Each structure stands twice: as structure tokens, then as C-alpha cells.
Amino acid sequence: MTDTKDSILNSAERLFAERGYEATSLRAVTSEAGVNLAAVNYHFRSKDQLLKALFTRGMQRLNRERTALLDAYEAECGGKPVPPEKLVHALIGPMLDASRDRSRGREIFGMLLGRMYASPKGPLDDILVSDIEAFSERFKSAIRRALPGTSLEELYWRSFFAIGATAHTLISSRLIGIISNGLCDADDREAVLERLIRFIVAGLQAPERQGAKGKKAGPTGKKWRGK
Amino acid sequence: MTDTKDSILNSAERLFAERGYEATSLRAVTSEAGVNLAAVNYHFRSKDQLLKALFTRGMQRLNRERTALLDAYEAECGGKPVPPEKLVHALIGPMLDASRDRSRGREIFGMLLGRMYASPKGPLDDILVSDIEAFSERFKSAIRRALPGTSLEELYWRSFFAIGATAHTLISSRLIGIISNGLCDADDREAVLERLIRFIVAGLQAPERQGAKGKKAGPTGKKWRGK
DNA sequence: GACAGAATCAAACAAAAGTTTTAATCATAC
């Protein structure tokens, strides 16, 4: 019944992720899905609504997996705070979905998600923000317990940076092989996830600034001053 | 003489950065620039070539500033290795360009750059990679000296993550104000840069993995295992 | 088996976009 509907969703997800939303025509989507062109406007109302539907589906799945992971880790730790490594894994693991299943469903949505972050402000912002907040509250309390010494404001920023590093990895990791002259392999997703987690955990645990708010001076004027 | 040419470049840079490349029409560009529509195809060959020209200009400017910073820092440090804080500042400072001048020229290009990273593979990859490599060699030797204990492969990855966090900050920092309920202020660019540098430096200095390559197990199966 | 609604299909529509064309204008050197 909803066979074509799902086909459209899957094809659209893949194509939007690979080529971008604007650059993908509905004809490309329906062609790949093997359905009629008009099916998109019949089952969804428009191309925009298709993207929204796509996004809500992926986000709910993503947050469900995140929450499940966090629940499991908290249960595992009893009453103790969950260590940062596991928190970070619950946050970004489902985005990369390293070697979970071969369908690569989550990974594709991760790419799409990363692209959406980098997209101009649009009607998607509402979904994006509301779905972020859905898991944000759950995550906030856990990370505050894990890193009690850091201010909430700083934790927000650092989680934001963490998402950024993850999104970038999902979207443009094809570049690192070229840049590194083949030294780095982006296809070993499990290893990449491990590196990323290590990087982010260290960033989360960085010492918070505590000095005054005085200006800093560098070699040519207004620059960063090392510790 | 090249008045219209520069007008087009500037308007295109701003609009591409704000709305994205595909979503911006040449009519919007020429309209904002106050020039005739055909001027784009006259001075540049096509919309694609306009983007390329735009990109090369910005990248050269960016790498020039990065190199200048790095030179200054190295001179300042004599023969000693430049501390990571300053290396990171040389790498990402010119992208954020916190409070340098009011023209916000670099910041706009930073947004565009971030968007390009998140764009599908295309003809721009060549420019992107070659311009990255231009500064990459210079940066590589400096960071190897600053962090002699870390493998080159890991340094590549971590620099990659650093660029990701920066690009994300440039592009979607508008979201953090909403997510944090107004607690985080993305407009205080100097403070943001400082937080970002602190985060990245800690990530760069994270302990490198040294254990065996055995699989890890978590609560529900194949998951991350904390230290 | 006929009916009603849902779903699919082929075709067409209308708007938008990149590009091209041709004429007009400007600048400059002779």
C-alpha cells in the first residue's frame, strides 16, 4: 500500500544526501524509485513537504537510537554518572552508524542531516530545532553530571562543536583521503568513529577559561595569546 | 573598469553564502550588484565559473592570512615549536575573522567555504583540495613539531575534525541561540573563537589510541566501550 | 459483479533559470 511512498522516501533520502536538495529533481527521485512523477505530489504535497517528512522520519529514528543508547549506558552505570566517552557515543554514534547494518540507512540520513545543518535558514529550521531539543534535554542532564566542573554555556558550545565535527565527517570525509595522500582511510568507519569520539571527549574536557576578559595581543595586533 | 566585475563577485559571495549556490539565481546577484544580467556571462563564462573565481579569490586571501599568522608566530617563537593554541588560531582564526574589520568580508567567505565543504562532489573539489594543500604542507610541519607524540595520520584526522567544527560554527551558529534558550550568544565572535580554539586544542592533544584492534562490546551489542 | 475510493499514469502547464544574441554605449588611440 505505502510501497511507493516508502520507495520515494528512500530514494529521496539517498539522492538528497548525495547531490543535495536543490540539485535533485523530482524526476530523478521518481525515476530511481521506479514510480510515477506525480506520485510525489500525491503522497506528499510538494517537494518541500517531502523533505520535511523525510527529515522527521530520520530524526525520530535517530533520537530513538540515541535515547536507547543513553538508557542502556545509564542502566549499566547504576547511579554513577555515565563517562563522557559513552555520552559522546550516544550522541554521535547513531549519526555515523559505523558498521551497524549494511543498509547504510542511518549513515545516509547522517549525510542528509549534515547537509541540512549547512543549509540556509528555511522552513526546516523548525523541525531541526524541535527535534534537537527532543534529545537535548535528555542529554543535557547526563552531560552535566559527567562534567560537573564545566558551565552549562560551555557545554552547549562544546556539544555544538562536536556535532559540527561529526557532520563534517559525514559529508566531506571523501576529501581527507586526497588531502592526506591516501594516508587516511575514511571507509574504516569504526576507526573513524573511535578517533572522532576521542577528539570530542578531549574537547569536552578541556579546561574552561577562568581569566579576566582583557584583550589579547599577538604578533601583529589582535590575535590569540597562548597559555 | 573592473567595477562591475568586483560588484558581481561581492554580491555573489554574500548571496551564495546566505542562501546557497543553487538557491541563488544570477538575476538575484546582478540585481543586488546593480549590473545587467548578461554581465555575469560576459565577465565570467558561466555561473559555475563565477563560483570558481569567487572561491579562488577567497581561498588565496584566506591562505595568505593563515600563512602570515603562522610566519609571525614562528618568528615569535624563535626556533622553538609554536604552541598548539597559536597553530590552531592560524588555521581557523582567518576563517572566523572575529572582530577584525567591520566589512565582514572574511566571515562571509567563511560561510561560503563551510557551505562548499558540505556541498556535493563537483568541479569545485579540485580547487578546494589544491587550495587546502597549499597551506596544508606549511601547517603540517608546524603541527608535527608542536605535537611530536601523535602520528601523522591522527593529526590529519584531528585537523579535519577541527575544520568541521569551525565550518559548522560559521554556518549554523544561528541555531545555538535557540537550542540553548538564549544562554549562548553566537554574536560575540571573539568569545566564540576562544571557545573553539580551546576545544580544538584539547582535541588535538588527546591521548592517541594504543591498545589492540580487538572488537568492542557495549550494552546492546556492538557499541563503544569506555576506557 | 458493481460500486467507491485510492492510487497510478501520461500529458500538459506555467514559472524560473542559465545562456545567447544583437544592438547601443563608452573608452581610447590614431
Next chain:
DNA sequence: GTATGATTAAAACTTTTGTTTGATTCTGTC
């Protein structure tokens, strides 16, 4: 001043795109 080339201007062209329409087929029900 005029001739030549560079630049700008207005309009049209062609293709692509999202969307709609009306007919047709499928599905389940009485």
C-alpha cells in the same frame, strides 16, 4: 573627429523544474 575594441543593455531562447489535470487502473466492500 573617427574608428576600433571593450563594456553594457534589453530582449529573447531553450531547458529544466515543480506542479496540476484528467483519464485509467487497482483494491476492497456490499
